[in-house]
Amino acid sequence: MHTGALMHARFRCPCCGYRTLGTAGALALCPVCWWEDDGQEDEDAAEVRLTVNGQLSLNEARGYFAACGAAHPRFIPFVRKPEVTEQ
Numbered sequence: 001m002h003t004g005a006l007m008h009a010r011f012r013c014p015c016c017g018y019r020t021l022g023t024a025g026a027l028a029l030c031p032v033c034w035w036e037d038d039g040q041e042d043e044d045a046a047e048v049r050l051t052v053n054g055q056l057s058l059n060e061a062r063g064y065f066a067a068c069g070a071a072h073p074r075f076i077p078f079v080r081k082p083e084v085t086e087q
Contacts, residue, residue, distance in 0.1 A: 010086065014041055015061045015071050018082040027052060032082045033065045034075035 010019035015035035021028050025039030036052040045058035053061065053071070061071035070079045 011037075013037060014045075014058055016065050016082075018086040020082070020086050030071075031078075031080050032086065033061070033069070033071045034078050035061050035065075035071040 011021040011024040012018065013020050013030040013033060013035055014037060016030060016033035018030070018032045020030045020032050021037055025037055027036055027038060029036050035058075038049060038051050038053060040047070040049060040053075040058045045062070048055055048057045048060075056064075056072060064070060064072050068076060070076045
């Protein structure tokens with residue numbers, strides 16, 4: 001595979017939906033919403049796993065992202081806008 005193609009082969013963040021993750025479910029932090037991908041998906045999005053995302057369920061984080069652009073308001077200083085290649 002061409003090296004340039006690897007850079008665009010990203011997984012969507014389960015919180016914001018942008019292609020910011022190199023691997024799904026690998027505890028990577030999304031720079032667009034600051035959700036740490038612990039493998040939680042739609043099937044269990046209402047659960048609070050008490051893992052790296054603390055007291056947030058994926059559903060709550062999605063709601064916060066829709067309202068303020070971050071998985072939680074306290075993460076606003078750390079997030080950035082998505083890049084064109086992450087759409």
